[in-house]
Amino acid sequence: MNLNHKVDTTIWRNTRWLLHLTALPKTERRSAVRIRRGERGVWQRRYWEHLIRDEADYRAHLDYIHYNPVKHGWVKQAKDWPYSTFHRWVEQGVYPLD
Numbered sequence: 501m502n503l504n505h506k507v508d509t510t511i512w513r514n515t516r517w518l519l520h521l522t523a524l525p526k527t528e529r530r531s532a533v534r535i536r537r538g539e540r541g542v543w544q545r546r547y548w549e550h551l552i553r554d555e556a557d558y559r560a561h562l563d564y565i566h567y568n569p570v571k572h573g574w575v576k577q578a579k580d581w582p583y584s585t586f587h588r589w590v591e592q593g594v595y596p597l598d
Contacts, residue, residue: 528540562589565584565585566578566581566584566585566586566589566595569581569584577598579597579598
């Protein structure tokens with residue numbers, strides 16, 4: 501087992517637990533299903549951890565993240581999304597501007 505993965509997983513679980521107890525309002529409206537499953541507002545039901553396997557996998561995830569605003573129709577091109585790290589990667593020469 502990768503020790504770093506175990507540490508990262510433990511940190512993630514602890515962070516989630518602390519947020520669950522302290523950061524979310526007690527008045528949050530939750531369905532009976534969410535209460536039964538112990539789910540709160542910020543956690544996605546179909547979330548799973550994923551370790552980046554290699555450079556190609558890392559690049560695929562970056563592409564997915566940067567293309568998301570385009571896919572959802574918020575902008576025409578990734579460069580148009582002002583909150584994206586896409587601009588940083590362009591400056592570093594990883595992506596072309598277009």
